[in-house]
Amino acid sequence: MYEFAVTPAVTNIRRRGVEICDVAPDSLGAEMDLESGDRIIKVNGRVVRDYLDFRFQTSGETDLVLEVRKKSGEDWEVELDRAEGEDFGLSFEQIVPRQCANECIFCFCNGNPADARPSLFIKDEDVRLSFLYGNYTTMTSITEDEMRRIVEQRLSPQYVSVHATDLDVRAYMLGVDKQRADISTKLARLLDAGIEVHAQVVLCPGINDKEILKKTIFDLAAEYPRITSVAIVPLGLTRYNTDARLTRVTPEFCREVIDQVTEIQKELHAKLGTNFALLGDEIYLRAGRRIPARSHYGDYPQIEDGVGMVRSFENEFTKLMRRLERESWTCSKQTSGTIFTGTLFAPVLKKMIDKFNARFGTKLIVESLENSYFGGDVSVAGLLTGQDLLNARERVAGEFVCIPKQMLKSDDSIMLDGMNVNEVSRALGQPVHAINLQELPALLQ
Ligand code: SF4
Secondary structure, three states: OHHHHHHHHHOOOOOOOEEEEEEOOOOHHHHOOOOOOOEEEEEOOEEOOOHHHHHHHHOOOOEEEEEEEOOOOOEEEEEEEOOOOOOOOEEEOOOOOOEOOOOOOOOHHHHOOOOOOHHHHOOEOOHHHHHHHOOEEOOOOOOHHHHHHHHHOOOOOEEEEOOOOOHHHHHHHHOOOHHHHOOHHHHHHHHHOOOOEEEEEEEOOOOOOHHHHHHHHHHHHOOOOOEEEEEEEEOOOOOOOOOOOOOOOOHHHHHHHHHHHHHHHHHHHHHHOOOOEEEOHHHHHHHOOOOOOHHHHOOOOOHHHOOOHHHHHHHHHHHHHHHHHHOOOOOOOOOEEEEEEEOOOHHHHHHHHHHHHHHHOOEEEEEEEOOOOOOOOOOOHHHOOHHHHHHOHHHOOOOOEEEEHHHOOOOOOEOOOOOEHHHHHHHHOOOEEEEOHHHHHHHHO
16 A cells, blocks of 8 residues: 555656757747757757756856757757857747655545546655756655755755654544655755755644643754744645545634744844744734734745745735835726725735725725635635626626736646636626736726
């Protein structure tokens, strides 16, 4: 059983080299007659597995020999001299993520509806994506080749899901044996090699909270500054998570966690000069407590994990208001519209938008959107869907609808349930704009 679980993680079917997707006109790549569909197999005799390899192996090199498998099947050897740092003008295929070999009890894949997009079932565990996008890995099935690559190519920082430093608890949470759960030697090797690590804990009531959490934080803090921070984010359960081992995160639980971690932060701050252990925004919002001040978060080391995102947004909003005031900005076109966002963030946003309305004479309304697609306690804006918007059609007021950009796929105007913005717009009878904060004034002008 165990081997079956591990096999997909270590077996990656892939073609040799990295495929070129686009060649900019008049670029070095175009001069070399490279085309979309060609694959670069080697650079100066060294194998290229993906665009990170290409970047690494060409970096600082001016005399290059590329081995290229042309789209036609021909093999070319291309010699070139380039000026230092000269861009090739090449775009490459995306990295195909390596899959994890765990069976985490809280895995988000278990919370998807059966008909969700296939991409939502990808259990990625890839040190390259960790470096590039801040995705977390558990390091339970990291290979020697990956370990060496992180060090050689300086794929730093790495984001590691630790969850608990108590091995029994970690193994239980990840659904692996203790030997595999124990990453202490691997972690030490990365840290000794100067790789920066950010840790994460998904906090599950009754499993890795209280004393286990305290031990985890202090064990990780003992490695500060080599381990830079630990983000503590709450377990999120959709209506499809029916695992009896999991308990929902309640407001009371969040208040207890804040009280416990605030004490630990004070102690760590006195010792290390940083709070080190940072709680996810959701914990404060669910608890009904104030989001900490800007200084609490340092340089927002794990903002993409929802740690400090609300504070950063509020600060950006304040700056935007000040800028508009300085510029004597006025709303000249559309004045009224409905802004939809997730249920947890809606009250926070409403306060900010009320100030905006009062100052600039707009009539923007903030409406919180229930997540009917995933259900459960899913309340973040990024997981809202087109159907959720249609369910709220009676609450649409004004001349347009705004939704957060995170509701869309990064490269397409499609939402998690497959609906696109135009479809929703037609169904609501209103233009729907997926925007970020900075785009709001332009929409109103
Ligand atoms: S939570 Fe992450 S590491 Fe765990 S099973 Fe799911 S994808 Fe794998």
